[in-house]
Amino acid sequence: MSVTRRQILTGVAGLAVVGVTAGGLGRYWLGRSDPEVGHDYQLIAAPLDVELVPGHTTQAWAFGPSAPGTELRARQGDWLRVRFINRLPVETTIHWHGIRLPLEMDGVPYVSQLPVKPGEFFDYRFRVPDAGSYWYHPHVASSEELGRGLVGPLIIEEREPTGFAHERTVSLKNWHVDEQGAFLPFSIAREAARNGTLGRLSSVNGVHLGVVDLPAGEVVRVRLLNLDNTATYRINLRGQFEARIYALDGNPIEPRDLDKEYWLGPGMRIDLAIRAPAAGEVIALRDGPVRLGTFRVVAPVEHSATTRDWPPALPANPVSEPDLSNAEKLNFNFEWVGSVSVDTDNGRPPSLWQINGQAWDITDKTCADRPIARLVKGNSYILELKNMTQYQHPIHLHGMSFKVIASNRHEVIPYFTDTYLLGRNERAQVALVADNPGTWMFHCHVIDHMETGLMAAIEVA
Ligand code: C2O
Ligand code: CU
Numbered sequence: 397m398s399v400t401r402r403q404i405l406t407g408v409a410g411l412a413v414v415g416v417t418a419g420g421l422g423r424y425w426l427g428r429s430d431p432e433v434g435h436d437y438q439l440i441a442a443p444l445d446v447e448l449v450p451g452h453t454t455q456a457w458a459f460g461p462s463a464p465g466t467e468l469r470a471r472q473g474d475w476l477r478v479r480f481i482n483r484l485p486v487e488t489t490i491h492w493h494g495i496r497l498p499l500e501m502d503g504v505p506y507v508s509q510l511p512v513k514p515g516e517f518f519d520y521r522f523r524v525p526d527a528g529s530y531w532y533h534p535h536v537a538s539s540e541e542l543g544r545g546l547v548g549p550l551i552i553e554e555r556e557p558t559g560f561a562h563e564r565t566v567s568l569k570n571w572h573v574d575e576q577g578a579f580l581p582f583s584i585a586r587e588a589a590r591n592g593t594l595g596r597l598s599s600v601n602g603v604h605l606g607v608v609d610l611p612a613g614e615v616v617r618v619r620l621l622n623l624d625n626t627a628t629y630r631i632n633l634r635g636q637f638e639a640r641i642y643a644l645d646g647n648p649i650e651p652r653d654l655d656k657e658y659w660l661g662p663g664m665r666i667d668l669a670i671r672a673p674a675a676g677e678v679i680a681l682r683d684g685p686v687r688l689g690t691f692r693v694v695a696p697v698e699h700s701a702t703t704r705d706w707p708p709a710l711p712a713n714p715v716s717e718p719d720l721s722n723a724e725k726l727n728f729n730f731e732w733v734g735s736v737s738v739d740t741d742n743g744r745p746p747s748l749w750q751i752n753g754q755a756w757d758i759t760d761k762t763c764a765d766r767p768i769a770r771l772v773k774g775n776s777y778i779l780e781l782k783n784m785t786q787y788q789h790p791i792h793l794h795g796m797s798f799k800v801i802a803s804n805r806h807e808v809i810p811y812f813t814d815t816y817l818l819g820r821n822e823r824a825q826v827a828l829v830a831d832n833p834g835t836w837m838f839h840c841h842v843i844d845h846m847e848t849g850l851m852a853a854i855e856v857a
């Protein structure tokens with residue numbers, strides 16, 4: 397059992413532990429059982445100086461005392477109650493990526509709520525129906541706010557023990573900084589019109605070439621989270637180990653080997669089980685040929701004989717199964733319109749991308765009044781996603797999970813997710829039951845694609 401989990405249990409027992417630091421991640425735990433408190437976490441967003449480049453200070457923005465921010469945890473089926481306090485110089489919100497929740501808690505400005513102004517707070521309260529690896533981030537001025545570090549892991553624990561005695565959270569993010577740690581532009585029109593504006597410095601849990609310890613000989617659940625604005629990490633491991641995939645974007649799959657590479661697009665997560673080799677060995681965590689960080693194998697503190705076997709598959713989340721024989725088909729074409737003769741001096745981002753001929757304008761608060769599709773609550777739909785561009789797009793939907801059922805590019809073993817990495821010129825089909833009423837954002841998670849048109853609203857009523 398990890399230190400983190402033990403602290404959670406301490407909290408459940410009613411002891412208030414505030415601001416304890418565990419494994420480098422600060423925590424703001426307030427006793428969960430005290431009804432007077434009214435929240436489980438008090439989460440503060442504020443400027444934070446971090447040292448990404450040795451000897452240099454970067455003026456980040458963070459949720460709590462680290463960037464990526466405080467790891468929030470709740471148990472599947474329970475309420476998560478977060479008092480969010482904005483001590484940033486800018487307005488913001490929190491969106492809970494991948495969590496199926498009521499619209500009022502979804503964190504989209506002018507759709508779910510008004511932005512939280514500097515000095516204000518907002519109480520987020522919702523039940524978490526699905527276990528798995530999720531994350532949270534603002535939905536306001538996203539290139540800059542996420543770029544400066546406002547991202548954090550959100551772990552929803554299964555209700556019953558899973559057979560994993562050890563786990564690690566590995567948050568991946570690139571930073572738009574120069575050699576002195578000073579921020580570079582988060583979005584450049586020329587780049588936004590292509591793959592998106594890439595940060596130059598990679599990090600693992602906020603540290604360039606970060607190191608994560610694994611207990612020798614044990615099977616460890618490793619939650620890899622891509623919290624980056626732009627980068628698709630081509631995840632592969634090098635060293636003596638065995639690794640299997642247990643979940644994609646929070647949702648369990650039938651465990652299978654991690655072969656060659658897994659393409660983890662922005663916003664996506666993968667839960668691996670890694671059987672660590674002997675103490676002293678290392679496993680390189682890589683993006684294609686590039687090292688992102690290192691798993692260092694250490695002698696286990698408490699050795700348990702039972703943790704060397706592969707745990708069984710994780711229990712499925714209670715996501716409604718779409719009725720494919722009665723599903724209505726809807727087409728979504730993702731298009732590039734980027735002639736970069738754009739006038740960027742008018743304070744608006746350029747319009748470079750469209751969905752079905754419509755570009756989202758993040759400066760227009762009324763876009764969500766014109767949903768791109770209206771779904772009838774309770775009905776099943778097949779969304780045909782057609783990428784008509786030369787760039788890949790991690791397509792994400794708020795409020796509901798969808799099932800990936802087909803692709804013209806590769807064989808699909810159907811699975812539930814909230815984000816699908818749509819390859820260049822790929823055509824894929826995903827299906828869902830429109831079971832959550834609201835106006836839900838449907839967008840590319842390359843943040844500067846989203847901010848230059850690749851977003852739409854889907855209404856369920
Ligand atoms: Cu991570 Cu609109 O989402
Ligand atoms: Cu989301």
Ligand code: CU
Nearest residue numbers: 789840842845
């Ligand atoms: Cu995109």
